[in-house]
Amino acid sequence: MKLSAIYKFQLAEHKRSIIVFYLVIIATLAFVFATNAVSGLISSQSAFSIQVTGIDLAPAIFLFVYGLNAFKENFQMSLQNGISRKTLFINQIAVDLTLAVGMSLLNQIFLFIGKSMASFFNTIQYSSILEKIYDLRYAGHPNGLMLYLENFLFYIFLFAAFLSIGYFISVAFYRMNKKQKFAYSFGFYILAFVAFPLIDELLYKLGIFSVQISEVLLRFLYAIMGVSAQNPYIAMISLLIISIIMRSLTWLLVRKTGIKN
């Protein structure tokens, strides 16, 4: 199949930032292992032990930010080159899937290398987030094929969801004027970090609700992520639903978007 130009363009556009991102990840890991090795040499008592777990979540944050920046430039480039919104939208999904699959694969490679290296240092524990969330499921098989396979699938869905959310915000922001942009971002922070906690606290303290809303939300999150059931597939389905909802909303916004002056 002949790859469409806008697909190639979008991948090429972000090649550099992806490479930089992975160089930083590698440098960080190298630093952790190196300092540990050195400290181990200095005091034979093996000074401290480290747990490396968050590193496989880093691409999700990166992809969210990537999504935040993915719309305007590509949209303008598309229209300049006679590419319709529909084609751009479809290709954006293809690009995002490529990134999600590719980076999830890299995650597994990092996990494998990290775990292999950690086995040389008994002071380092290297594990994926999945092993933490679904600890019962993977207990006793820290290097099993099942872990890698489910890990791989899980991150595809997770990355796709983060990309979808970031991209949606990026499109929404393009549609807004300056005032709206300010109002929405400011309003969001006020609502999420000031108003909501205050009201939540108040309702609970006054005895209007017998349980905090944040507590309910957290339980809901646990449920949709399949934590209580210890089933990562529940999480994958939930993440897929989030992606589909976000993409649908995005399409509604992109459909009629015109160029801005």
Place this chain on the structure above:
Amino acid sequence: MNGIEVNNITKRFGDTLALNQVSLKFEPNKIYGLLGRNGAGKSTLLNIITNRLFPDEGDIKIEGLASAENDEAQNKVYLMSEKNLYPDSMSCREVFKWSRMFYPNFDLEYAMELAKQFGLDINKKIKTLSTGFSSIFKIVIALSVNTPYVLFDEPILGLDANHREMFYKLLIKKYSLSPFTAIISTHLIEEVAMMLENVMIIKNGELLINESCETLLKSGYSVSGTAKQIDAFIMGKEVISIDALGGLKTATIIGAVDKNTIPLGLEMTGLDLQKFFIKLTNEE
């Protein structure tokens, strides 16, 4: 159906009526002038043709294909817009390279050659280009893209006389060797008038004039002579402008002329298009 058909296009921006029921047709392999003052609606029309904006009413067909959200139709058209839509941080060379990916007939070699002729440094990033070189950069793409319809929105913005001359000559040469439809939107009619086959004048979002350039030139004339002679001659005629210099006067008149009625001592010349255009598009 060949050409670009614009049917009853209306477009509003808030309370402003940018285009009002505009219908026109661009035929294949002709050079059109789309004239109008700033804000008359020229760019809006070009943006709607190229799917960058949606009309509120009406539709556009490009060789029989609906223009909105249609990759096949849009691949036949290239719009060189006043606003740059290429990524700022890209170099001209990279944009040329990508243009060939999007438009298979883009002539990379010719683009490089043109850049050289204009003195455009293709390694420069787009955001670092001056207004003039930004126009040149876009002209180079427009002349190399080889689509059947090429739309130029204010192509000579910031160009000096020498570069403008180069652009006109390159455009005619390209057109003469392999004809295509060129639509040139500008508010400077004088310089392009002799290249145009048809002239369309837009005023306040409405199509005022859609005529062949030849007919337009025949629609009026100028006479000059002594003030007394001119004053007598223009009685009862539709005069759009009078310039006085000392005792000499030049009047621009609309209407057909019978050469034999012009008295001795008066000198007749063709219609001053720029004056005609200013008069037509002036707010009363």
Place this chain on the structure above:
Amino acid sequence: MQINFEDERPIFMQIAEGIEDAILTGAFAEEEQIPSITELSVNYKINPATALKGISILVDEGIIFKKRGIGMFVAQGSVLKLRDKRKELFYEHYIKRLIEEANKLGITTAEILDMVERGYEE
């Protein structure tokens, strides 16, 4: 030759007359190639269709002929042909108006001839 769209004559006429002038002065000799439509239109920044229209007049009159795939050439005998044509125009434009004006002023034919001779002497 000069092309000026403020000239009262249409541009294609100016092109045709410009080429005629060049042939009469010998700038374009008989049997010699003249500039192509592209060269003409690029040089004068005019629409090629306009240049073609001007050239077509000369082709129709047999002053210019086309060689397929090579170009356009000045026909043999075109200088003479043009001179005859211009003489006819000279008569139409100048002599007729001269006689008209002379009749108004009551100038006789002999007087006109005298004037012409005087004009040559000066």
